[in-house]
Amino acid sequence: MHIRTFRAANLQAALAEIRRQMGPTASVLHTRQVRDGWLGWLGRTHVEVTAGMSDEFPASEIPVSTTASPADPMALEPTGIDARDPSSDVSIRLRTDSSDDLPASLEVYRSELLQLGVPHSIAARWISSTASFQATLGDHSSPLTWAEPLQQTVARNIKIAGPIRTRPGHRHVVALVGPTGVGKTTTIAKLAAGFRIEARRQLGLLTIDTYRIAAVQQLKAYSQIMDLPMEVVEDPGDMQAALERLGDVDLVLIDTAGRSPRSDARIEQLVSYLDAAKPDEIHLVLSATSGLDSILTTLNGFSPARPDAMILTKMDETPHSATVLAALEQSATSDRGNGRSLPLSYVTHGQQVPDDIGIADADALAQQMFPSAVSRQHLEAA
Template identity: 30%
Template sequence: MRVKRYIVDSMPDALQKIKTDLGKDAVILNTKEIRSGGFLGMFSKKKIEVIAAIDTSAATAPSPVKTTAPIDRPQPVSTGFNTPQTAKNAYARPNGLAAQQQITDLKREALAFPEVPDVIIPSPAVPAKIPAAAVVVKAREDMLMEELKQMKEFMHKLSVQGSQQVSDPSLIVLKQRMIEQEVEPLLVDDIITSITQEAQDAGLTITDDSAMESARKKLLELFNQGRSNAMAADTRIAHFVGPTGVGKTTTIAKLAAEQVLKYHRKVGFITSDTYRIAAVEQLKTYATILNVPLEVVFSPQDLSKAFEQLKDRDIIFMDTAGRNFRNEMYVSELNTLLQYGGKSETYLVLSLTTKYKDMKAITENFSKFKLDKVLFTKMDETDSYGAVVNLVHDFKLQLSYVANGQSVPDDINLLAEQHIVDLILGVDHHD
């Protein structure tokens, strides 16, 4: 006995394949509608699973003894999925007289295919008769169970979404505010759910002030406040990495000026940004103004010479070339430029005007090597600050500085977590 399974779009396709593969003496054992592809049970395509068999010993087996008793031959079975009549009733479970009528219709439709052989199974290992009614009802039941399963999953999703609906006016306003600030919706739902649960556990009524204070507390908990955001006093070299156009060179000049003018440290510059037109000239101009030396490296092999030239410096600022963050080869090249034995910090420079989707992709690519802190630029060009919270939540990065203009060295400050949270929540301070 040779048994073969087919997955097809329609019964005519199956019949043609069975006839080609197994021959005219093959018999259909079972048919069942299945679904394939899709996402989470949705948008899947309907297929038909057909089990067919042929008795391989029929050619050598002795001829059956003739008998006058009539042979009850099973009628060829068609699922009827391609016919208008059965498609209309595809989701109705047949029962009673209706089931018998549908079975009769299916038999009549099956007979419309003249190439379907009227065969039996001579092997004793397989039942000699497969009632057409049983096959049809089995297919209908399987289809119905699959539909019920998908409906159950869909209703579960709706119930979960419904449970996240906010009815308290104070929480509605708070949630809308965070969404407008582009805080990730899932994070917003977690915060709102936590505030609601805490109020219920304590038996308290949620007010505007209590909701705001709870949200402020939840947002602050996302930040790593155990470390200083400022550049460490013993940092020997500070690397600055990031995509193109975020303002790394100008930011380096601002921080270098702070180290020279405020902390009176001896500063040196190294730049590997030889790809961008006038990039070296820009940093050279800042180096001349601050009276600090500048070394240009064209390859990782030039680094040791540059460090030797700047060995008397207290701190070295290294400007790397802005690269396309989607090109992994360019990003990985930075690894060789960031190898240094002394105390170092690596800053990822991001613009607050960048969409968080892109900001997340940038961080994922640059996270392939050690990132110590994140520095944001162009704060003066946006009114949305939720990306800061999202990035800290998703990547657990330490905040550092924020640049809010082009003036050197004035327009840069330490990024205070409380200030960002208050901006997101719309809290006004009149200090």
């Protein structure tokens, strides 16, 4: 078998280029999302698709289609891997027909998803999208395991915002908002340490959380350890002066008081501070340990703050990501989620500052959608 790996800005562009270069008999063996750049912090996300072709159809004999062209030709580059592949019997033909018959080995995942708290409608959508995507790609033989295609379906639906981008000499203001105790202040400390130490940016911290004495002390302790200027703002009218006092910094991180998404008055008060600060980005912080209803209520309750992205915290405390991923998908389609699904910027996975944070990665999140590999094997053996 002739195997090559392609990288493109998105899956459609990769498939078009595979068809163009390898012809319609090529088989998709594997897809994954990859990010380039230093430690993934500053990189772009690409899709990497490994395709194979039987030796019976050498590339030179395949007519080249003139209709398929990649969306971003600069980003597309075959990586030139060529090998004999033992898994060729599970290869998938690049065809465009689809089938409504769901294989039994895929169907068993539906009850698993329901048990994890995924609503019927979302589970049905994930399962049927997996089957039809697989059929679009290939013949009717089932893959060795459905876990990976299912996770890839879910991963394709996760919107990723990418990291906060700063430029030396340009002040960028970022505010974190969210319910009480989700990890806003801890996440500010992690981000501050990353940008100060790894990216060597000039930083300032600002808090409007003056409701608890301990809240100011908590941020002050981090500002002292990292030797960062910090401002406490008690009234929206003082905001601009406080931002000026922080001076020529590249990034200002604004910490806010935890708010109940059910308290319109408290949210309005928060919005008045945000209006005064005019942040370039507002990130809504959500705990992965919250239930689906609570996540939807939070997204809806905080919509007046007009968040641009979401940070998912406490991934280490949840046995699986299925509920939170279902909530994100549901938020895009239901009124309660305000019909908006926000892209994810960061994921945190522990209390340790600064280590327990990473840029949100759709594949990594989808790979955690089931509690453990053991249950998957059990499922497929059933």
